[in-house]
Each structure stands twice: as structure tokens, then as C-alpha cells.
């Protein structure tokens with residue numbers, strides 16, 4: 001077999017037990033979280049150190065065999081799933097799971113790429129610090145995957161996305177060279193900031209093996225509220241008011257449509273509507289945090305909410321009175337993707353818009369979609385504070401999915417007309433690759449391809465993801 005010498009080299013690099021080739025062993029690595037993409041692979045390898053990753057990439061490079069990096073496999077755009085041709089080697093980073101260093105004085109933690117986000121947050125908390133990246137998949141997703149996708153989540157509003165939380169990285173380049181860029185510096189203008197090339201590159205330029213992450217103070221007080229608002233416009237106005245009144249203290253500002261809430265309550269055990277007697281089409285989950293007294297923070301929030309109610313920006317509000325109630329509010333919000341998955345078919349969009357344009361987008365586009373697709377249901381939720389919505393359309397008829405391209409075009413042209421993005425936080429992967437040319441300029445695409453060519457001239461890193469084929473289009 002042509003591939004046998006390569007398999008022997010891979011086994012030598014990672015140990016025979018960490019080279020998987022049997023179908024039963026490789027199956028979990030060959031499909032994505034939603035079960036939407038299925039691929040095939042020559043093998044799955046599970047290295048345990050950066051040195052082993054380097055040996056694997058060197059071997060693949062010399063054999064001209066493509067490589068697909070995989071972390072927790074929670075990505076939502078098919079980026080970690082290999083193609084169907086079975087030529088690639090999947091490199092799982094799950095065993096690179098050591099916290100290498102925690103420097104409290106410098107406010108940094110150095111984690112290997114396969115550490116789950118939850119493990120990193122727990123290690124920071126044990127040292128009295130917060131690693132402020134938080135998303136519903138944090139028990140499974142990994143730091144390497146978070147950086148490769150420049151993940152967002154529910155605290156971007158205050159702390160920025162993964163890119164803003166990373167001070168240095170270690171990367172294995174496509175030819176197997178190891179670059180140690182693990183600097184814990186907040187200032188470093190000694191040339192190009194190379195780590196930024198790999199962050200958000202979706203595993204197409206190299207494999208991230210470790211990162212220096214920025215920690216912040218662990219808040220002593222949180223105030224969390226579940227709000228019924230009359231409209232998206234009111235929700236945006238209310239955010240502006242809260243940010244004025246609580247500067248640098250609004251951690252999260254999440255939007256949930258009534259249809260999403262109803263779906264989540266129906267599909268996910270343990271979910272119930274905190275304000276069952278009130279009605280409105282939109283709900284906001286807000287969380288404030290600071291280093292002061294929890295009761296005072298809750299009272300201050302309550303008083304601003306009372307004014308908002310009087311001014312018509314609010315329909316009703318419940319401020320969490322206990323940690324268990326706070327967790328119940330978050331459980332509801334974070335169960336929305338799971339509820340959608342259980343419910344079946346929907347046409348999804350992960351979009352970003354300027355906050356000033358988002359209410360108009362939702363109002364105009366939702367009315368248009370309701371008119372064009374009778375019987376459809378808008379499952380919209382997301383990080384309103386960041387201008388980022390998961391704007392999904394579901395329909396009881398599975399044939400509705402056949403109209404995906406048409407629905408995408410309607411939504412994306414409305415997004416694009418308002419200066420928005422068609423891939424806000426989940427990335428491009430396989431899902432949006434062919435649509436990119438319609439929404440990024442020729443010059444931007446040419447620059448992206450030049451970077452790819454410079455770092456991966458043989459095109460072996462995660463092929464078929466992110467970069468549209470030259471001359472191709474939606």
C-alpha cells in the first residue's frame with residue numbers, strides 16, 4: 001500500500017495505540033457536531049506533545065498528504081471534518097492537555113492546545129482569576145480550536161473575542177517546523193505580529209500547540225436578569241443605557257426570540273420560561289459583573305430596569321435572586337443550539353451587523369421571510385451586544401432545506417447591504433467557503449490566498465476549508 005510507509009512513520013511518532021485506522025475508532029472524528037458533514041481519512045493520530053505534532057506534520061509534508069487539525073470537534077461550519085476522498089490524516093490535539101504555566105503576577109496562563117476551555121477557566125479560577133472566554137460548548141471545545149476559529153461567546157462585549165485574549169502562541173508549521181511564539185507580552189512591536197495570522201485561520205496555516213492567555217480579575221459580584229423587551233430596537237436602546245450607567249460592567253447581552261424560547265422549553269429538559277405570564281416577541285439575558293457587593297449591584301440594576309420599564313423599553317424583568325436562578329437563566333440561553341439540533345432542519349446564519357443597523361435588519365428581513373416562506377419559524381438568538389445573531393429559519397417540511405441557497409441569498413444580501421458579515425463567529429469552514437466571493441472583495445481574497453501560499457505552498461493544511469477556489473463563487 002502506498003500509505004503504509006507513512007502510517008509506519010506516524011505510528012513511530014505518536015505510538016501505535018494513538019494511530020487509529022479502524023472504522024469504529026475513527027468514526028467520531030469524521031463527522032461534525034451537527035452531523036451535517038461526513039468525511040473519510042487515511043488515519044487519525046493523537047499526538048501528546050508539540051514535538052509529536054511536529055513529527056506528524058513533517059511526515060505528512062514529505063508524503064504530500066493533507067492534514068486536518070481537530071480540537072473538541074464542536075465547530076459549526078465543518079472546519080474540522082476531513083473531505084470525502086479519504087486522503088487526509090486527522091490530527092487530534094485532545095492529548096495536548098497540560099496547563100504549562102500560570103503566572104499570576106503577569107496575569108497569564110499558558111495552556112496546551114487540547115485543554116478544554118472549561119479546564120482553562122477552572123485553572124484560572126483556582127488562582128483567583130478569570131479567563132473571560134465563555135461559550136456553551138466550553139466543556140468540549142479546546143483552546144486550540146477557540147484560537148483557530150477566533151471564538152466569540154457570551155463575554156465578547158466586555159473582554160473581546162479569543163484574539164483579544166491571546167498574548168502568544170506556539171505553532172507547528174505545515175512542513176513540521178516548530179515556532180515558539182509563547183511571549184507573555186502586552187506590548188511587542190518588534191515586527192509583524194505573526195500570531196494573528198494563525199488566530200482565526202481555521203487550521204489552514206499550521207497547528208497551534210499552545211498559547212499564552214490573558215487573565216483578568218475574578219468578579220466578586222454578578223447581577224443577572226431575564227428581560228422581556230417590546231422589540232429589538234428597544235433592546236438596542238436599553239443596552240446603550242445600561243452601558244452608560246454601568247461602564248465596563250456589562251459582561252453579556254444576549255437576545256432570544258420568543259420562538260427560540262418556546263423551542264428550547266419544548267426540547268431541552270430542565271428549561272422553563274422565567275416570566276411565563278408576560279408576552280413579547282423578544283427576550284434579553286443580561287449579566288453585569290464587578291468587584292463590589294452583589295446586593296448593591298443587583299439593586300442598581302433593578303433601579304435602571306424600573307426606569308426602562310417606565311420609558312417603555314421593557315415589558316417585564318426578573319433579576320436572579322440566587323446562583324441557581326442565575327444558572328437556570330443561562331441554561332435556557334445556552335440550550336438554544338441543542339434545542340435546534342434536536343428539532344431537526346433549519347437554515348442557519350451566523351451574522352454580524354453594526355448595532356445601529358440590527359433592529360432594521362431584523363424587522364425588514366423577518367417580515368420578508370415570513371411572507372416568502374409561509375409556515376416558517378424564525379429561531380433567532382445570539383450575542384446582541386456584539387451585533388452578532390444566529391438568525392435561523394426552520395420549517396416543518398424537510399424539503400424546505402432544498403431552498404437553502406435562496407434563503408441564504410436573501411438573508412446575506414440584507415446583511416451585506418447594511419455593512420454586515422455573513423460569518424460572524426463560527427467562521428467559514430466548508431459551510432460558507434463558496435459564498436465568500438460574493439461578500440469579500442477580490443483584493444481581500446487575493447491577500448488571503450497570498451498568505452496561504454506563503455505559509456502552506458503545497459496546500460496541505462486543512463484543504464477545502466475557508467479559501468474559495470480561485471475563480472469560484474456562490
Ligand SMILES: Cc1cc2nc3c(=O)[nH]c(=O)nc-3n(C[C@H](O)[C@H](O)[C@H](O)COP(=O)(O)OP(=O)(O)OC[C@H]3O[C@@H](n4cnc5c(N)ncnc54)[C@H](O)[C@@H]3O)c2cc1C
Nearest residue numbers: 071072073074075079142144145146148151152153203208
Ligand atoms: C452548543 C455550542 C455552542 C457554541 N457557541 C459558540 C459561541 O458562543 N461562540 C463561538 O464562537 N462558537 C461557538 N460554538 C462553536 C465552537 O464551539 C467554536 O468554534 C470552538 O471554538 C471550536 O473549538 P473546538 O476545539 O471544538 O474546535 P474544532 O471544532 O475541533 O475545530 C474548529 C476549527 O479549528 C481548527 N482547529 C482545531 N484545533 C486546532 C489547532 N490546535 N490548531 C489549528 N487549528 C485547529 C479545525 O481544523 C477547524 O477548522 C458553539 C458550538 C456548540 C456546539
